[in-house]
Amino acid sequence: MICFESVTVTYPDAAAPTLRDVDLVVSEGELCVVLGRTGAGKSTLLGAVNGLVPHFTGGLLAGRVTVDGRDTRTHPPRDLADVVGVVGQDPLAGFVTDTLEEELAYGMEQLALPPAVMRKRVEETLDLLGLADVRSRALADLSGGQQQRAAIGAVLTCHPKVLVLDEPTSALDPTAAEEVLAAVTRLVHDLGVTVLMAEHRLERVLQYADRVVHLPGDGTVRSGTPAAVMATGVLAPPVVELGRLAGWDPLPLSVRDARRLAAPLRERLPDAPVRVLPRRETALTARGVVVRYGDVVAVREVGLDLHRGEVTALMGRNGAGKSSLLWALQGSGRRTAGSVSVQDQDPVQLSPAAARALVG
Ligand SMILES: Nc1ncnc2c1ncn2[C@@H]1O[C@H](COP(=O)(O)OP(=O)(O)OP(=O)(O)O)[C@@H](O)[C@H]1O
Ligand SMILES: [Mg+2]
Incomplete structure (x- = not known):
């Protein structure tokens, strides 16, 4: 074709x-x-x-x-x-x-x-x-x-x-x-x-x-074929990566494939040591953050702690309020209520340049 x-x-x-x-x-x-x-x-x-x-x-x-x-x-x-x-x-x-x-x-x-x-x-x-x-x-x-x-x-x-x-x-x-x-x-x-x-x-x-x-x-x-191209080491979805690490052949292309292949792996897992990450220093603390646009509440009473050296993923549907929350935490976006603290300072109360230095 x-x-x-x-x-x-x-x-x-x-x-x-x-x-x-x-x-x-x-x-x-x-x-x-x-x-x-x-x-x-x-x-x-x-x-x-x-x-x-x-x-x-x-x-x-x-x-x-x-x-x-x-x-x-x-x-x-x-x-x-x-x-x-x-x-x-x-x-x-x-x-x-x-x-x-x-x-x-x-x-x-x-x-x-x-x-x-x-x-x-x-x-x-x-x-x-x-x-x-x-x-x-x-x-x-x-x-x-x-x-x-x-x-x-x-x-x-x-x-x-x-x-x-x-x-x-x-x-x-x-x-x-x-x-x-x-x-x-x-x-x-x-x-x-x-x-x-x-x-x-x-x-x-x-x-x-x-x-x-x-x-x-x-x-x-x-x-x-998908299996042939995946076997060449190209960028692959997590399920294929898992298959590569576990040495499965053929490589799984779906979670369903992987589940079938994973039974022996699961039996080995209970004895594997669990790695616990040490608790890290808090870099940003937010409590009760609300962002409201007219009648629309984009962010409702959100509290969170972000830790030094960690990457935190913010997920949500389109329109769920991800950007509103990010900008409210950063300080340049709207914040109707709540508090944000970074090194004991609230970015909103600083000059724009100082706020940017604190939360870029
Ligand atoms: N109309 C154009 N005129 C000149 N160069 C172009 C044009 N379109 C694409 N290129 C160049 O051709 C190369 C391939 O671009 P292309 O858009 O096909 O890549 P892509 O794989 O679709 O990338 P992306 O994942 O970002 O969409 C790039 O170096 C790009 O700068
Ligand atoms: Mg493209």
């Missing part, structure tokens, strides 16, 4: 090609996950599939990319829109209408499909992506996960054979990301869409992937 033949992409003024002599074949109905560090060329690879690279980005593409038999050299992105749907990491940036139903219909209007077909496809897509309940909502009022599913739905209604997703969950909290990835795996399963997706949440997608494409960063590409 997607075929790269000796593809080399060089951006203007770049010292070296971003993609170098890449050969890659993705078959119809495959879920293919693209991995690589930042700047390794993932977006370049994805952009080359529908011709955005190089038609819109500039640069030179040598070799040949074909999608469903169409050569991107002779078919710019608009001539591939019926075959390839592209969704990026920021759904709001791509929306062209105001409500979910309008957005789902928009692409089909561009293709001048008959109204009866459009209505049917909108209904199918709402059901497929679990969005029927919010169909007439404004796009801006949807949750992050719903917006991203809406963006996927908006390209799906045109019935593309290939869906290209560039880090679709990078701006989402874990729950919303899960909804989006579950929807993607369903598409592959139920509709047979070919999906090429750059995604960091490997632990959520690896077990469903048919193929993994790894970009080591030198412009080359390695492609294979």
